[in-house]
Amino acid sequence: MSSPIYVALDTPQLDRAKAIATKVKAHVGGIKLGLEFFMANGRHGVHEMAAIGLPVFLDLKLHDIPNTVAKAIQALGPLEPAVLTVHASGGRAMLEDAKAAAPVGTKVVAVTMLTSLDGDDLAAIGVGGAAHDQVLRLTELARSSGVDGIVCSGGEVAAARAAWKDGFFVVPGVRPANGSHGDQKRVVTPRHAMDSGASILVVGRPITQAENPDQAAREIEATL
């Protein structure tokens, strides 16, 4: 079985992204390319990375009116990403249209609440209640809108999985025990996230900023 780890290659440098992906290839199940990479390298960069031979997760977190998101996904279609993100807070019509516009083999997953946010951040944007409640509310919206799964933290994935048995659960914000959290607020260990029902884990800096990315990926994989 392939590793559930998707390495987040958050760099604008194509050569650096390629070098890290090539180093860690044996210990990860895929690569995640986000806004930083895509803004700098565009579709050409995605093609170059796909040539390495790992599934590509395109984490562009689309959030706009339904027509705009659907057209953006149609434009991305030829890249055939394994996974593509939109924001669940874009609403039901946007989620439905996003799924309808995606290639058949692409999993569309909805970001519920960024792992860099906590309950205080929710309150600051006028959303009452705990992070957990917000994630479960948006999980139900995503499920009933026909997308394939959600992005949430490892603290909510067990409850989200209980509510959506065959959903696809992406968990970023994972850190090895004693690892630096950086800007992440809702953090668990990779093992905890897997035990709680994650389908895949997104791991960035703990691998990409390590002195030896290959060893870091291997050590995280060994905990799973």
Ligand SMILES: O=c1ccn([C@@H]2O[C@H](COP(=O)(O)O)[C@@H](O)[C@H]2O)c(=O)[nH]1
């Ligand atoms: O809620 C979310 C959604 C996406 N991400 C992305 O995952 C990686 C995490 O990187 P680390 O360096 O392991 O913190 C990054 O690309 C984010 O854009 C997330 O962290 N939280």
